[in-house]
Amino acid sequence: MDRNIGISGMDALLEKLPKDKQNWFCFGHILKFECKELFDYDNWGNYYNAELILSDDSEVYKIRLLLKHISGQISIFIARDITGLTIRNIEGRDPKPGHRFRVYDFEEDTISIYCEEIKVSLL
DSSP, X not given: OTTOTTOBTHHHHHHHSOGGGOSGGGOOEEEEEEEEEEEETTTTEEEEEXXXXXXXXXXXXXXXXEEEEXXXXXXXXXXXXXXXXXXXEXXXXXXXXXXXXXXXXXXXXXXXXXXXXXXXXXX
């Protein structure tokens, strides 16, 4: 988790989590996924934000990810746990505008979302 430069709230999250929970892989249980369509009056167009709430297996630790300006094809299987949650800062490595972060499951393809901004917090 400490290599996720650009994620708002990462320092506070890492301070609150025990060392053995400071890895995205620990948070694979999907408690909530909600996507909202919003309107950008400055650019006169729609955009989408999502809220993803995940927990560890015991549901003692829960994190909230706010994914702003999600784009591209969104894939998520709510009924399955995420076995290899990964969040990568891909800024400058993806030619598509708005693809700063990729949230995905590298083992099972349970989730795949691109977004411009991420805010994370411990619930």
